[in-house]
Amino acid sequence: MKIILVLLETQWIIRLMFAYTLTDEQNLHTSLLTGYNRDLRPGYDRNKPLGINASFYLFSINDFDLNTGKFTITGVFLLNWNDERLSWNPATYNQGNTTSIPQKKIWLPNFINVNPFKDIKGLGSDLITVDVDYSGLCSWYAVQAFEVICDPDVTKYPFDTQYCALKFFIWGYDKTAVNLYFESSRVILTLYSENGIWEITDSTTHKQLHFHGNEEFVVGFHLKRRTDYYIASLILPISSISLLLGFVFLLPAESGERVGFATTILLSTVVYLTIIQGKLPEASEPNMSILGYILVSYVLSGTILVVFVIISLRIQNSPCDKPIPGIFVRFVVCCRRKRKMVDVKDIDSKSTIFKEDEDSQVTWKDVGTYFDLVCFFISVIQFMVTVTVYFSLVCA
Amino acid sequence: MKIILVLLETQWIIRLMFAYTLTDEQNLHTSLLTGYNRDLRPGYDRNKPLGINASFYLFSINDFDLNTGKFTITGVFLLNWNDERLSWNPATYNQGNTTSIPQKKIWLPNFINVNPFKDIKGLGSDLITVDVDYSGLCSWYAVQAFEVICDPDVTKYPFDTQYCALKFFIWGYDKTAVNLYFESSRVILTLYSENGIWEITDSTTHKQLHFHGNEEFVVGFHLKRRTDYYIASLILPISSISLLLGFVFLLPAESGERVGFATTILLSTVVYLTIIQGKLPEASEPNMSILGYILVSYVLSGTILVVFVIISLRIQNSPCDKPIPGIFVRFVVCCRRKRKMVDVKDIDSKSTIFKEDEDSQVTWKDVGTYFDLVCFFISVIQFMVTVTVYFSLVCA
Amino acid sequence: MKIILVLLETQWIIRLMFAYTLTDEQNLHTSLLTGYNRDLRPGYDRNKPLGINASFYLFSINDFDLNTGKFTITGVFLLNWNDERLSWNPATYNQGNTTSIPQKKIWLPNFINVNPFKDIKGLGSDLITVDVDYSGLCSWYAVQAFEVICDPDVTKYPFDTQYCALKFFIWGYDKTAVNLYFESSRVILTLYSENGIWEITDSTTHKQLHFHGNEEFVVGFHLKRRTDYYIASLILPISSISLLLGFVFLLPAESGERVGFATTILLSTVVYLTIIQGKLPEASEPNMSILGYILVSYVLSGTILVVFVIISLRIQNSPCDKPIPGIFVRFVVCCRRKRKMVDVKDIDSKSTIFKEDEDSQVTWKDVGTYFDLVCFFISVIQFMVTVTVYFSLVCA
Amino acid sequence: MKIILVLLETQWIIRLMFAYTLTDEQNLHTSLLTGYNRDLRPGYDRNKPLGINASFYLFSINDFDLNTGKFTITGVFLLNWNDERLSWNPATYNQGNTTSIPQKKIWLPNFINVNPFKDIKGLGSDLITVDVDYSGLCSWYAVQAFEVICDPDVTKYPFDTQYCALKFFIWGYDKTAVNLYFESSRVILTLYSENGIWEITDSTTHKQLHFHGNEEFVVGFHLKRRTDYYIASLILPISSISLLLGFVFLLPAESGERVGFATTILLSTVVYLTIIQGKLPEASEPNMSILGYILVSYVLSGTILVVFVIISLRIQNSPCDKPIPGIFVRFVVCCRRKRKMVDVKDIDSKSTIFKEDEDSQVTWKDVGTYFDLVCFFISVIQFMVTVTVYFSLVCA
Amino acid sequence: MKIILVLLETQWIIRLMFAYTLTDEQNLHTSLLTGYNRDLRPGYDRNKPLGINASFYLFSINDFDLNTGKFTITGVFLLNWNDERLSWNPATYNQGNTTSIPQKKIWLPNFINVNPFKDIKGLGSDLITVDVDYSGLCSWYAVQAFEVICDPDVTKYPFDTQYCALKFFIWGYDKTAVNLYFESSRVILTLYSENGIWEITDSTTHKQLHFHGNEEFVVGFHLKRRTDYYIASLILPISSISLLLGFVFLLPAESGERVGFATTILLSTVVYLTIIQGKLPEASEPNMSILGYILVSYVLSGTILVVFVIISLRIQNSPCDKPIPGIFVRFVVCCRRKRKMVDVKDIDSKSTIFKEDEDSQVTWKDVGTYFDLVCFFISVIQFMVTVTVYFSLVCA
Secondary structure: OHHHHHHHHHHHHHHHHHOOEHHHHHHHHHHHHOOOOOOOOOOOEOOOOEEEEEEEEEEEEEEEEOOOOEEEEEEEEEEEEEOHHHOOOHHHHOOOOEEEEEHHHOOOOOEEEOOEOOOOOOOOOOOOEEEEEOOOEEEEEEEEEEEEEOOOOOOOOOOOEEEEEEEEEEOOOOOOOEEEEEOOOOOEOOOOOOOOOEEEEEEEEEEEEEOOOEEEEEEEEEEEEOOHHHHHHHHHHHHHHHHHHHHHHHOOHHHOOHHHHHHHHHHHHHHHHHHHHHHOOOOOOOOOOHHHHHHHHHHHHHHHHHHHHHHHHHHHOOOOOOOOOHHHHHHHHHHHHHHHHHHOHHHHHHHHHHHHHHHHOOOHHHHHHHHHHHHHHHHHHHHHHHHHHHHHHHHO | OHHHHHHHHHHHHHHHHHOOEHHHHHHHHHHHHOOOOOOOOOOOEOOOOEEEEEEEEEEEEEEEEOOOOEEEEEEEEEEEEEOHHHOOOHHHHOOOOEEEEEHHHOOOOOEEEOOEOOOOOOOOOOOOEEEEEOOOEEEEEEEEEEEEEOOOOOOOOOOOEEEEEEEEEEOOOOOOOEEEEEOOOOOEOOOOOOOOOEEEEEEEEEEEEEOOOEEEEEEEEEEEEOOHHHHHHHHHHHHHHHHHHHHHHHOOHHHOOHHHHHHHHHHHHHHHHHHHHHHOOOOOOOOOOHHHHHHHHHHHHHHHHHHHHHHHHHHHOOOOOOOOOHHHHHHHHHHHHHHHHHHOHHHHHHHHHHHHHHHHOOOHHHHHHHHHHHHHHHHHHHHHHHHHHHHHHHHO | OHHHHHHHHHHHHHHHHHOOEHHHHHHHHHHHHOOOOOOOOOOOEOOOOEEEEEEEEEEEEEEEEOOOOEEEEEEEEEEEEEOHHHOOOHHHHOOOOEEEEEHHHOOOOOEEEOOEOOOOOOOOOOOOEEEEEOOOEEEEEEEEEEEEEOOOOOOOOOOOEEEEEEEEEEOOOOOOOEEEEEOOOOOEOOOOOOOOOEEEEEEEEEEEEEOOOEEEEEEEEEEEEOOHHHHHHHHHHHHHHHHHHHHHHHOOHHHOOHHHHHHHHHHHHHHHHHHHHHHOOOOOOOOOOHHHHHHHHHHHHHHHHHHHHHHHHHHHOOOOOOOOOHHHHHHHHHHHHHHHHHHOOOOHHHHHHHHHHHHHOOOHHHHHHHHHHHHHHHHHHHHHHHHHHHHHHHHO | OHHHHHHHHHHHHHHHHHOOEHHHHHHHHHHHHOOOOOOOOOOOEOOOOEEEEEEEEEEEEEEEEOOOOEEEEEEEEEEEEEOHHHOOOHHHHOOOOEEEEEHHHOOOOOEEEOOEOOOOOOOOOOOOEEEEEOOOEEEEEEEEEEEEEOOOOOOOOOOOEEEEEEEEEEOOOOOOOEEEEEOOOOOEOOOOOOOOOEEEEEEEEEEEEEOOOEEEEEEEEEEEEOOHHHHHHHHHHHHHHHHHHHHHHHOOHHHOOHHHHHHHHHHHHHHHHHHHHHHOOOOOOOOOOHHHHHHHHHHHHHHHHHHHHHHHHHHHOOOOOOOOOHHHHHHHHHHHHHHHHHHOHHHHHHHHHHHHHHHHOOOHHHHHHHHHHHHHHHHHHHHHHHHHHHHHHHHO | OHHHHHHHHHHHHHHHHHOOEHHHHHHHHHHHHOOOOOOOOOOOEOOOOEEEEEEEEEEEEEEEEOOOOEEEEEEEEEEEEEOHHHOOOHHHHOOOOEEEEEHHHOOOOOEEEOOEOOOOOOOOOOOOEEEEEOOOEEEEEEEEEEEEEOOOOOOOOOOOEEEEEEEEEEOOOOOOOEEEEEOOOOOEOOOOOOOOOEEEEEEEEEEEEEOOOEEEEEEEEEEEEOOHHHHHHHHHHHHHHHHHHHHHHHOOHHHOOHHHHHHHHHHHHHHHHHHHHHHOOOOOOOOOOHHHHHHHHHHHHHHHHHHHHHHHHHHHOOOOOOOOOHHHHHHHHHHHHHHHHHHOHHHHHHHHHHHHHHHHOOOHHHHHHHHHHHHHHHHHHHHHHHHHHHHHHHHO
């Protein structure tokens, strides 16, 4: 019995003797960090650049404010490099071949975002540890929120696509000292949770030369706005109200409600504009948003329509004894003839007979009726043209 | 007398001699922390994972912004683990068997939230001390506010339910190194003070495999919006105003106020929309909110109704000598017959006699009256259908 | 002459010799802080709790946001305790019997707010020094802004009263280790500058048992909203506009402006609502605000009144030959009789003669006139009832 | 030649030998700061207070939020005092008689703002250095933004004047230890850039006794709001619209647009109110703003006017056979007589003849005409009184 | 074979022997920083100022808030100076002639922004390293966001130009100690990404004397607002609506919609104002924005026009038997004559015959017609004058 216990004990002691223990790890840390100067990059031969392997996982797009150009995302950088000062012989430490060291105790690539919206910020935080294996391979997973400047182009709002890029420098090291390369030419989206407003159509990770010969590392996103909300909530309602304004000319002139109709619909347009103006970006660079021009055209064409309504009412209310200008008479006759040609194509013989009579019977009321019709069609055509032009510009 | 004093004194000295004193605790701290390396996890045998026992108490849900997906809560994590380096023999320190050590002086599990809205943040703060007992058992109560990303689904707004989760990694330690398990499978709500907008229907605390083989620790909440406010303040008023618009067809045609009524009610709809649009999230992912479509349908059906009002007025104002199309005549006759069948079922004999006469007497005014009736019913039915479809979609 | 100088000099030297000098204070600091471990609480005998004397002076209430439940105040905590390690013999230091030591160099009670809105925060700042006298009595004046969670009850808004509390723990010390007691059972308001919106009706400072047997220290405020602004700016205007809507039935039916009146007033109600909705909290817990229901009732009763206006117009415009239902006839006759009874009580004989005649003369116009009167009174009564119910609920 | 070079060299060496060099300054710093304890105030004799000379230069007023009482300014404090520990003999250091030392290395007066809006903050920052000359005179220029609590009085808004003060303590030192005095009794405005909204009418810097016998240092500002914007944008437009409402009684009764006029103008008042309500502070302490009452009176008098419009219309539409109450007849006759007295003063004889006739001819229309006139004058007078009362209250 | 290997090995060893290695750089750092006091500026001879070469690259203008005067930009400062303490002999370190040192380890010019919006901030951050070459030349690239106070002049809004400057001091060093000069007299815009609202028309970098004899370093921007958005979205719509109001006088008097037209258009003006008021700065210093006055004039002239509409209606509705004042008769006759003179210049003979007759036939209706015409022209002229005055003031 005793022997078994002794054996078990011995076995345990032996296992511990050859196992990686707390003491081993403590000795390892002491040995690695003693004399370690974290201000100096790894690489014994200073003439050979240090290779760093990078990939970027996007977590989420938090915000993109078109007015200020502030683009906020959260993601994680995975950087791997080899620091020979942090290599050891596992045999010395009972086969302990990995450890993790707080990031502030060892050298880190000074990977700094150079188009920040506010102050510059390094990667990671004091909470993060770097995984190190016995060969000196360091793996740094740096979770970070980035606020960068992104110059938006609001011309096609809300059908806009945007390109936003995070730009990084490795401060203090030019390309002869550090050679960072991206593992993938795209941002890795496996951990991405979709943004409600923006869709990522494409992304890029690359490096480019820039600014006093330094290398710039770019993580870029091509974004496309999801337009459902904007079509349904902004464009459809105000367009339908704007179109409605032209129908004032179909209102019977006798109803005495034409002006009320026109002004109230104009007011509705103005009220609806208050919602949209609050959402439209103020920026006019490179262009003002086309939608802004459309909205203005709605208000302006609204006021012009109201003026035409007044003119129409003046025509209808003209005293009978006031002579009708010849141009109006010819215009009415012309309209009538066209109508008749459609109506009574086969009784041509008769119509020519009464033609002269009808022409002489043109009253102010007739002029008003045809004036209304023309205004109605013009307003509808103007609306169609505006919409067509808008969508052709936006889709171009 | 003197003896008593001496005895009392002696007793006091003895009590102090055997009592846990400031000096004892100071010696204890010195002894525990000398040579302690807080970068290394407890556990002598590195091949055995360190067990950590966790529970999460929710204090409050502070905010959940559907537009940005920012979910903010305050709560406390209770973590227990055993650090053999912090164990001692109470006898050595006059039965002092507990102490508390500032959190920055000892090893702590690197429990880091990996779906933060902004930068990552560790647990606790320098103010917090860890309770340690003589066996090395550490108890860490870390009060914290968390801002995490939560991808909302606004489809059923304001009848939406959401699932938001806080995700944690233990940075630098895989599951062979640290084995954290939740004591309860739910968030503990004994300290929770209710949120005014969101109700917690269920919660979960569990771990799952994720991201390069790491274990992810999840604290999840199933939330249900309290809908009283939204029904009373948003849906009821705009629905009643929208429904009111159909009543324009019941207004006597002679009143001359139909167009004014329709346009002012349409304007009211638009004004009310300004409140709701400010509250509706812009997100269109995975779907735009159905309520957004309903609101648009209110505006669109409003403009269509106004067009119908104009048509009705044109019918009523048609000159008597203009012939009525056959389809309108048949339609009026058909309506009349139906009515009569309801009114005079038992005097069938008479009705057949006058039928022919009545048909020939159809005037434009009659057409207008029945047109109004049909429009009224269509508008009411359309409203009912919209509401029914909405609630069936939302409750599905 | 020389002697006097020598004497003066000597006197000065003597005064300095026996005066408390910079050197004395420097020696004192060195002596006190050498070997001082600020992680350990004062109290030689660990079995006796350390007594701490606390009082709270409120400076101001900065903000109370009903939507998020964030309650922000600024105040100062005065804490006194005895740290025997900081006691000295004044004689040794030329009668220097007080000094002040930066708070980060000595032990402080770990007084931590446990219902913070964001992260937990300790008291004081590195700028603050603790006054210490020779007996070891420490006086700590910690000025602080606190942001805490306060669960509001919006039911009676804007006539609401709220109770908000700051809750504190002394982290790491249970009641056997530290015994904190408040000097006063109320918050001290001598330094308070009044808040414009909230009035403090009562306050409390006490301790209570809580959470794993710890003691919780509570600084509570009973708040009452100042209602002048809300009555004058919100309730009076919308109520008067809502009441005005009923007067539509007093408008002469011939004016042809009834519908315009009703819809424009309804629109004004809706517009006014936009102001108030922006101020109403969205919370529905424990109840939605009664005011929210009142506002909805204004809009709903407004739409119903508009429907009644339409019905009234239909009655007035009914063709003369359409038979009047018996119930309307009886209703008109009944109304007339009542009126007459008031008018001509003493000529009873005559009235009975003409009664039959009058009954037969009931026209649609008469029905409309009495229908209007009834609607007017119903709308006024409904308004009165709503207001009465509201104030009885709010004052209950 | 060589000699010249040697001489130049020697000269240069000599100049350097006697010049203040880097080495000198380094030695100086080492000598000054060795053994320097920055926790202790200067002053060898602890019984004599340390004199500190202060002045405050205002840079700008950044913000003053009436709702929260947050007052934000930026300025610079200039503090001078004598620290004998930092004095040296310039001769020892080659006539080096000034140096500058980072503020965190030497003692600074613990000048702390005690009415902060958020947390307390000390002066200066680690970036700032203190200029020290050989006599030990320290000059500290501390640029700082201050956010303080300022209890506003909104009674006279927007014609209000406010008094806001920054209050400071020197923490840990009573007046027997430190004696701070302001050089000027006013804030120095030479570096001030004007604020767009607030004008500084006066300022003060003084000290006063306060709070447990400590001295409080006050930097106070008397502010006056620039009223151009508020008169032009808020008060003029709403007043003119409100006044316009009374003109409804001048509209010909036959126009059939009186009610439409009154309700639309009332609606405009309500809409305009939405702008102003957003700017009006909610505070009701010590009083609600008088402007708030004026706005309410506009809405209330608007609703009352609408009721009078309805009454006027009822009078005008009264059937001819309905008897006119005696009081109305007398009122009309009275009005007519007054008019006539103005018109036909010299044909008195005739007028008395027709008097009786005219009195008997009073119709409902006449009553309505005079009722309108009276209402018009009452509304104008009421408006005038309101405006007069407002400005007399505001200017009082 | 072996020989070749040996040779290669030797070569490699030799290359390493003479190459700049990690060890060399570590020795270099140790040697440079030992005894280095970063509180002391470079320059052995303290009587010679240290030359610093500066240039400023602008990245972006983030925000310029006219209400608070907060101007936010992001850019990079490039500063070069010579620190002889950081010079070395490259030969000693195997030709290693450059290194980079973290900014917190060496002396930096204390370049501090002295017109900050909040607290003062130094340049750079702990992440940034300074490039140093063997001659001691230090190159510091400090990326920074600056929030400064900029006193805006809103007089010409939205056609305003602004001048904003960042002001810097080198704290603790007067011009005898440090001599900073800008390399370019302009801000370098090669890295600038355009701001959507502001255009940089000019920029300046210079130094000037200021504040107690210190030198102030100024980086100034002349900004011009891009006006497309403001013209299209603000000025055009409200101007067209305001102009429309005058057309009320062209509405036939019989239409019975004049008052409705005028009030609804006035309401639209008021509604549109709500958008613009939200954007207009409240500041009245040095002047209120002219646009603010224009907007007020729109509302005021609107109310006056409404009063004129009422007067016109009273004229039209005057009873025929009421005598027309002589001035009106003369006015109508005068108008008619002018018209006729245009119409019938050549039939002068006839017109003089009927003149007398026509004059006697002046009716109230005629007066109304000409009154309307005059009002219309006055309103149009008043509008033109307002617009002309505005643009002449803005462009002046």
